[in-house]
């Protein structure tokens with residue numbers, strides 16, 4: 001029998017980033033990676049991330065959240081998924097201010113007229129924080145390139161950890177970059193011992209970035225909240241933009257404010273509940289009723 005069989009789920013999205021919320025607080029269990037992979041593969045419940053909720057570990061928090069990618073790997077952060085669990089929990093409790101915990105630390109969320117704002121904590125730029133495979137004096141532009149000589153070669157990404165590792169390449173036109181081909185090569189580049197999310201970022205103005213993301217453990221997604229945070233803080237740090245930008249992804253816009261007073265990253269955007277149901281053996285890759 002599949003471990004997750006018959007568990008309730010809620011299908012949500014954050015700007016088209018496909019999210020499945022599993023509220024496991026009543027009967028906690030670890031999400032088997034092979035069941036996550038089967039669920040992502042079977043097409044009935046396509047998802048980019050599972051946001052699995054566990055009983056809170058600290059006073060005043062709503063849940064501990066573990067984030068599982070479609071390939072079964074775990075991530076320390078998921079911006080779009082965090083807005084989704086904030087909306088889900090607000091619907092259950094009526095609260096407009098919520099705090100979750102994750103392996104990367106606390107996630108304070110507030111629901112307001114502009115959308116759902118998540119405090120994504122502070123960015124980390126040290127080579128060992130990303131992490132990179134070895135010491136790099138200045139991670140503002142590491143020496144890395146990919147792509148055939150005849151195509152626009154991606155060069156010298158900025159790198160940052162915003163709860164998960166990101167590499168951002170600055171390009172003149174995001175549509176001219178074949179991220180579907182270069183993404184997997186770069187995600188698994190040996191310079192990234194924990195792999196990395198790979199973005200192509202086009203600076204439109206000091207207040208506007210267009211972004212495309214190849215997500216670690218998933219692939220191309222319609223939106224990546226941590227990718228938007230990563231591109232925003234790296235662009236500001238390089239003087240390419242201000243500290244408050246709109247990031248346009250295929251699924252829509254996020255507003256990122258890299259707060260001057262404490263360097264926290266505030267991400268604001270929508271979330272949507274689509275439908276709910278219960279997981280079946282077939283969805284989890286096991287024959288129904290199998291012991």
Ligand SMILES: N[C@@H](CCC[C@H](N)C(=O)O)C(=O)O
Nearest residue numbers: 075078079080164224225226
């Ligand atoms: N879609 C997420 C990112 C989820 C985790 C990422 N794939 C990773 O493994 O680091 C977001 O909205 O941030």
